[in-house]
Amino acid sequence: MSAILIIDDDDQLRVSFQKLLKEEGYSVDSAPSGEAGLNLIKSKIPDLIILDMRLPGMNGLETFSRINAIDPKLPVIIMTAFGTTETAIEATKMGAFDYILKPFNIPEMLSIIGQALEAGRFMRSPIDMNAAPDAGVREAIIGRSKPMQGVYKAIGRVSPTDATVLIRGESGTGKELAARAIYQHSLRADRPFLVINCVAIPENLLESELFGYEKGAFTGASHRRVGKIEQANSGTVFLDEIGDMPSSIQAKILRLLQEKSIERLGGRDTIPVDVRILAATNRNLEKALSEGRFREDLYYRLKVVTISLPPLRERSGDIPLLARYFLARSAADFSMANPGITEEALSVLSGYSWPGNVRELGNILQKALIFNRGAPVRSEDIAQAIRGMDPCAGADSETTEKAVSKWVREALTSKGTANLFDSCLDRFTAILIREALNLTGGNRSRAAKLLGISRPTLHSKIEKFGLRFETSVTGLPAKKEVQ
Numbered sequence: 513m514s515a516i517l518i519i520d521d522d523d524q525l526r527v528s529f530q531k532l533l534k535e536e537g538y539s540v541d542s543a544p545s546g547e548a549g550l551n552l553i554k555s556k557i558p559d560l561i562i563l564d565m566r567l568p569g570m571n572g573l574e575t576f577s578r579i580n581a582i583d584p585k586l587p588v589i590i591m592t593a594f595g596t597t598e599t600a601i602e603a604t605k606m607g608a609f610d611y612i613l614k615p616f617n618i619p620e621m622l623s624i625i626g627q628a629l630e631a632g633r634f635m636r637s638p639i640d641m642n643a644a645p646d647a648g649v650r651e652a653i654i655g656r657s658k659p660m661q662g663v664y665k666a667i668g669r670v671s672p673t674d675a676t677v678l679i680r681g682e683s684g685t686g687k688e689l690a691a692r693a694i695y696q697h698s699l700r701a702d703r704p705f706l707v708i709n710c711v712a713i714p715e716n717l718l719e720s721e722l723f724g725y726e727k728g729a730f731t732g733a734s735h736r737r738v739g740k741i742e743q744a745n746s747g748t749v750f751l752d753e754i755g756d757m758p759s760s761i762q763a764k765i766l767r768l769l770q771e772k773s774i775e776r777l778g779g780r781d782t783i784p785v786d787v788r789i790l791a792a793t794n795r796n797l798e799k800a801l802s803e804g805r806f807r808e809d810l811y812y813r814l815k816v817v818t819i820s821l822p823p824l825r826e827r828s829g830d831i832p833l834l835a836r837y838f839l840a841r842s843a844a845d846f847s848m849a850n851p852g853i854t855e856e857a858l859s860v861l862s863g864y865s866w867p868g869n870v871r872e873l874g875n876i877l878q879k880a881l882i883f884n885r886g887a888p889v890r891s892e893d894i895a896q897a898i899r900g901m902d903p904c905a906g907a908d909s910e911t912t913e914k915a916v917s918k919w920v921r922e923a924l925t926s927k928g929t930a931n932l933f934d935s936c937l938d939r940f941t942a943i944l945i946r947e948a949l950n951l952t953g954g955n956r957s958r959a960a961k962l963l964g965i966s967r968p969t970l971h972s973k974i975e976k977f978g979l980r981f982e983t984s985v986t987g988l989p990a991k992k993e994v995q
Contacts, residue, residue, distance in 0.1 A: 710752065942977040
C-alpha cells in the first residue's frame with residue numbers, strides 16, 4: 513500500500529482529501545505545516561508528498577528544498593493558487609514532480625498521483641540483473657543465456673556515460689527494465705528519472721507534456737507550465753515507444769539532442785536543459801525511415817548505442833529460471849506459499865513460442881498459481897492457462913462469442929460510421945472499465961489491478977470516456993473539485 517503525506521494548513525481540505533485517498537487504497541498522513549511535515553518524514557519516509565505552497569512559518573518552497581535534501585528521489589506534487597504559480601514553477605525546476613492549481617479536479621489529481629507514485633517506484637526500486645530466481649528480488653532482469661550476458665555487458669558499459677541509448681526489442685521483452693537499470697547504474701542515479709510513453713499520450717497533448725507551454729499558447733493555457741524535459745533537468749528521460757512519435761515532435765527531440773535546449777509551446781526563449789535521453793521501440797525503424805515516418809537524422813542521433821533485447825523464443829534456456837522467479841514473485845504478491853513447478857510443466861513452457869515474450873510468461877505463471885489450489889504447478893495447469901488466456905472462456909463462451917460477433921457484424925454493416933475500428937474499441941473499453949469499477953465499488957486502485965493496467969492509464973480512460981462515479985467522501989463539492 514503506497515503511503516502519501518499531505519502538507520497543507522487547510523484543515524477541511526486535509527480531512528476530506530485524506531478520506532478520499534484512503535478510499536482509493538492509499539495509506540495517508542497529514543501535517544498542517546512544513547515543520548510538522550518534515551518531522552513526519554524524518555520518522556518515516558512516505559512514497560509521495562502533496563505539498564501546498566502557502567504554509568504558516570516555513571513556506572512551501574523552503575519545505576520542498578528540505579524534503580529534497582532528505583531524499584531527492586521522493587516525488588512531490590505541489591498544490592498552488594494562481595497567485596503562487598511562479599513559485600510552483602520554481603519548485604518544479606528544482607525537481608518537484610508536478611504542480612496543480614487550486615481548485616482542482618479530483619480525477620486529474622488522482623491521475624497525477626498515480627503517475628508520481630509510478631515515477632517514484634521507477635527511481636527507487638532497484639533492478640537486479642541476473643538475480644537468482646529465489647533471491648526475493650521484486651524486480652529483476654533474469655537470464656543466464658549468451659544473448660542476455662551480452663545485454664548485461666552492454667548495460668554495464670553504457671550506464672556510467674552520458675551516451676544516448678536506443679533499446680530495441682519486441683513487446684514484452686523488458687525494455688523498460690533495461691532503461692531503469694541503465695539509469696540506476698548511471699552517474700545521474702540521484703537525479704530525476706521520468707518516463708514518457710509516446711503512445712499513451714494523445715498527439716495533441718504530447719508536445720506540451722514534453723516541452724511545456726507559455727500562458728496564452730492555446731485556448732485554456734491560463735498559466736505557464738513546465739514540461740517533463742525541463743522538469744528532468746540534470747536527470748534522465750526515457751522515451752518509450754519512440755517509433756510512434758509524431759514527426760513534428762521528432763524535430764524538437766532532434767534539437768534537444770543536438771543543442772541541449774528547448775522552447776516551450778508558444779514561447780520564444782531558448783531554455784538550456786541537461787538531460788540524458790534513453791529511448792525504446794518495438795518498431796522496425798529502418799522500414800519507418802524508408803517510408804518517411806521517422807527522421808533519418810534523429811535515427812542516427814538516437815542510436816549512439818543500441819541495446820537489442822532478444823525475444824524469449826531465442827533464449828528458451830532461460831525459461832526455467834524465469835518461471836521460478838515469476839512463481840516466487842506472484843506468490844509473494846498474493847501472500848501465498850510458493851508451490852513450485854514440476855519438470856513436465858517446465859518442458860511445456862520451454863516448448864511454447866511465447867509471442868508475448870517475458871510479459872506473457874509472467875501472466876501465465878500468475879494465472880496458473882491462482883488456479884492450482886496450492887499444489888505444484890503441473891503441465892496441465894500451464895496448458896490450461898495458455899488456452900484460457902481468453903477471459904471469456906468458460907461454459908457459456910460460445911454464447912458470449914456469438915453475441916459479440918453479432919454486435920461486430922451490425923457495426924460493420926452500418927452506414928456512415930467513421931473510424932469504425934477505433935469507435936468499436938473505445939466502446940468496448942468503456943464497458944470494460946465501467947464494469948470493473950462497478951465490481952470494485954468504484955475503487956480505482958482495485959479496478960486497475962483487476963484490469964491489469966496502471967492507475968494513470970485507468971484515470972486517463974475514465975476521463976476520455978467521461979465516466980463518472982460518485983465517491984462517499986463527505987464535504988467534497990459535487991463537481992469533483994477541492995478548494
